[in-house]
Amino acid sequence: MSLPASIVASVPVFGTMFKLEEKDEFEAINAWPAAMIMASFIWFTAAVLLGISMPLVQMLGLDTSLFYTAITAHGAAMAFPYVFQLMMGVGLHRSGGCLGKPVTGIIPALAFWFMNIGGILFTIAILMGLKISYAVMYPLPIVGVQTGQWSMTSVVIGFSGIALILLTVILLFPLQVIKMLFFDKERAELVLNRRTLGDPGMLGMAMSAFVLLIMGSPLLVVASAVLLFLYGLVPFAWIAWAADPMVFQFVFYIFAHNLMEAMAIMVVSAVYATLPLYLADGTRELYSKKMANLALWILLITSVTSFFHHFYTMFPALPSALSYHGNIMSWGTAVGAAITIFTISMTIWKHGLRADVGVMAVLMGFVLYILDGASAIVTSTVAWSYQLHGTMWQAGHTMAVLVAMSMMWMGVLLHHYPVLTGRVVDPTKGKWFVALYTIGAIGVSYSFLAAGAAGMPRRFASWNQEGWMTYGYLILFFGLMLALSMVIFFITIAGSRAIDTTRVTAPAE
Amino acid sequence: MEFIYQSGWGAFAVMLLLQIPFLVVFLWVINHKSGKGAGPSNTSAATVSRLKTGWLTLAIALFLVINLASIRFIPAIYSARAATSGVEPIDVKVEAQSWNYDMSAQEFVAGKPVRFNVVSLDTVHGFAVYHPDGRVLFTMMLVPGAGTSSLTYTFKDPGTYKIRCLEYCGMAHHEMNDEITVTAAAS
Numbered sequence: 001m002s003l004p005a006s007i008v009a010s011v012p013v014f015g016t017m018f019k020l021e022e023k024d025e026f027e028a029i030n031a032w033p034a035a036m037i038m039a040s041f042i043w044f045t046a047a048v049l050l051g052i053s054m055p056l057v058q059m060l061g062l063d064t065s066l067f068y069t070a071i072t073a074h075g076a077a078m079a080f081p082y083v084f085q086l087m088m089g090v091g092l093h094r095s096g097g098c099l100g101k102p103v104t105g106i107i108p109a110l111a112f113w114f115m116n117i118g119g120i121l122f123t124i125a126i127l128m129g130l131k132i133s134y135a136v137m138y139p140l141p142i143v144g145v146q147t148g149q150w151s152m153t154s155v156v157i158g159f160s161g162i163a164l165i166l167l168t169v170i171l172l173f174p175l176q177v178i179k180m181l182f183f184d185k186e187r188a189e190l191v192l193n194r195r196t197l198g199d200p201g202m203l204g205m206a207m208s209a210f211v212l213l214i215m216g217s218p219l220l221v222v223a224s225a226v227l228l229f230l231y232g233l234v235p236f237a238w239i240a241w242a243a244d245p246m247v248f249q250f251v252f253y254i255f256a257h258n259l260m261e262a263m264a265i266m267v268v269s270a271v272y273a274t275l276p277l278y279l280a281d282g283t284r285e286l287y288s289k290k291m292a293n294l295a296l297w298i299l300l301i302t303s304v305t306s307f308f309h310h311f312y313t314m315f316p317a318l319p320s321a322l323s324y325h326g327n328i329m330s331w332g333t334a335v336g337a338a339i340t341i342f343t344i345s346m347t348i349w350k351h352g353l354r355a356d357v358g359v360m361a362v363l364m365g366f367v368l369y370i371l372d373g374a375s376a377i378v379t380s381t382v383a384w385s386y387q388l389h390g391t392m393w394q395a396g397h398t399m400a401v402l403v404a405m406s407m408m409w410m411g412v413l414l415h416h417y418p419v420l421t422g423r424v425v426d427p428t429k430g431k432w433f434v435a436l437y438t439i440g441a442i443g444v445s446y447s448f449l450a451a452g453a454a455g456m457p458r459r460f461a462s463w464n465q466e467g468w469m470t471y472g473y474l475i476l477f478f479g480l481m482l483a484l485s486m487v488i489f490f491i492t493i494a495g496s497r498a499i500d501t502t503r504v505t506a507p508a509e
Numbered sequence: 510m511e512f513i514y515q516s517g518w519g520a521f522a523v524m525l526l527l528q529i530p531f532l533v534v535f536l537w538v539i540n541h542k543s544g545k546g547a548g549p550s551n552t553s554a555a556t557v558s559r560l561k562t563g564w565l566t567l568a569i570a571l572f573l574v575i576n577l578a579s580i581r582f583i584p585a586i587y588s589a590r591a592a593t594s595g596v597e598p599i600d601v602k603v604e605a606q607s608w609n610y611d612m613s614a615q616e617f618v619a620g621k622p623v624r625f626n627v628v629s630l631d632t633v634h635g636f637a638v639y640h641p642d643g644r645v646l647f648t649m650m651l652v653p654g655a656g657t658s659s660l661t662y663t664f665k666d667p668g669t670y671k672i673r674c675l676e677y678c679g680m681a682h683h684e685m686n687d688e689i690t691v692t693a694a695a696s
């Protein structure tokens with residue numbers, strides 16, 4: 001048994017959900033992905049509890065520093081060790097099966113360790129007092145030290161953790177995808193459902209790898225420079241250019257916004273790959289591959305420079321021309337989304353749908369993703385941005401996009417689960433997960449958006465004024481529903497049964 | 510128009526306008542095509558093509574109408590318009606620092622343009638002005654080193670306007686606030 005397979009086998013509860021078969025002929029594409037998926041759900045469980053703790057802290061009137069601790073840990077865990085790691089695990093597994101290339105060697109191993117050790121280091125820093133939200137808010141980490149809010153040691157540990165996570169997201173994961181796509185030798189026995197670059201189900205994987213690598217590199221350079229100074233290896237004068245808040249803010253959002261878009265492109269690509277396998281008439285083809293690829297290209301091109309919408313309210317430090325550009329590009333992504341909606345609807349309309357749990361999770365995740373897209377383009381409009389920026393609307397959008405992508409990935413995971421573990425899940429229980437998750441996610445996101453419309457600030461530990469607490473109760477109610485749906489998801493997965501004959505590859509991709 | 514583009518609830522209404530048709534049609538297609546006996550349909554290629562053109566035209570029309578109508582509510586535009594109106598705005602200098610504001614003036618007269626010139630001295634802060642009814646009139650993001658953010662606003666209603674920081678800035682972020690007063694114009 002390989003190292004990742006034995007890690008999964010040795011972890012209680014979460015390990016049993018994703019344990020590989022004793023003799024697994026697909027271990028080369030299963031082992032590291034299973035370890036990543038398992039770890040991601042451990043982080044998710046912690047992140048959900050932290051999420052629920054925030055309205056509770058407000059309702060019980062507990063210390064505000066608890067709120068800021070929870071918000072920093074919750075946001076960071078959700079975005080990186082949860083959603084990104086889940087996506088990395090499922091994405092690498094399905095790429096392996098599409099290309100017949102193994103997910104083995106040093107790169108996936110480092111990606112797993114760096115992501116999780118990075119997450120742990122950042123958590124330690126937060127517990128030591130570093131409360132900077134997942135957006136870092138640079139130069140807040142340094143100003144916080146100067147004003148005695150937290151120690152320099154916590155900043156050094158926290159930045160070390162962030163650096164490991166960024167190395168995984170910006171360098172290791174894209175390199176692994178590129179290596180599999182263009183370099184490794186194919187192993188015929190690993191090919192489950194061959195897909196080439198021209199296939200919408202694989203094109204998105206390639207696009208997102210390049211987006212992360214190219215758009216993330218500036219942040220990696222700037223963050224490394226700051227880190228060298230924090231370690232005392234270089235004098236401040238050498239890295240003063242990188243420590244400029246304007247430099248840091250821009251490279252951060254060029255990366256952070258494109259990270260979200262890259263994950264979206266990747267998951268839309270996985271939807272394009274999965275949906276055709278569940279068509280009622282057995283067609284196994286999208287209504288139009290060309291339209292699907294066109295949508296991906298539009299998403300790619302418009303999303304790259306739409307990050308300016310994070311800075312609209314800095315006028316005139318951000319020139320108007322760049323604001324308008326960001327506005328138009330943000331709406332341009334909606335044109336890509338409109339084409340995707342048409343392709344998916346028409347595919348289902350023409351060929352009928354076999355509504356299994358996995359594909360229903362994918363489709364409901366897609367619904368959440370499009371609903372969130374509408375909230376995103378509204379707040380990316382320059383005029384509205386001045387009323388909505390910095391409110392709960394923004395927090396709701398961030399949360400909703402992560403929740404939507406997570407749902408789509410869980411659907412894709414359910415589809416691949418039999419190949420990954422050699423077991424099948426009970427589809428009737430799974431339906432409850434899909435229904436509760438969808439209602440919970442829609443409820444929690446409208447609660448956030450309405451709170452934002454009412455002017456309630458985000459990342460703000462004082463909800464008990466202006467009637468904002470009502471939104472807090474709604475967020476808690478729907479948040480608990482989301483948590484319950486996840487419990488059902490875990491029970492469904494834990495209750496999976498072994499496929500009785502030798503490995504059935506039918507539901508595999 | 511003023512309500513739609515100058516309040517969070519206006520934004521919320523437009524968002525629903527975009528979401529609800531999608532939600533209804535998409536869920537109907539899934540439900541209709543996955544139920545018992547619902548199978549493939551042999552819609553003609555001409556119908557598919559007409560639907561496609563109609564759908565994309567609608568998407569692009571919404572894109573254009575909503576964005577073009579928003580232009581006059583963009584602060585850079587209304588600030589520029591105020592600057593050329595001939596009425597000299599009252600300049601206010603605001604310095605934000607953890608966790609308070611230093612304002613050169615805090616009392617204004619309704620109907621007279623006020624130009625807020627805002628700068629952060631330490632970390633990232635916000636400068637959001639709330640109408641007495643609770644909605645956000647505008648917010649500004651202040652990144653240290655970015656220079657002065659500037660916006661000209663003409664208050665309409667007399668009352669007490671709350672100022673809040675909307676960018677997370679540390680342990681007492683939620684206590685970073687202030688007030689300004691707007692009095693009725695002497696007629």
Ligand SMILES: [Cu+2]
Nearest residue numbers: 634674678685
């Ligand atoms: Cu502040």
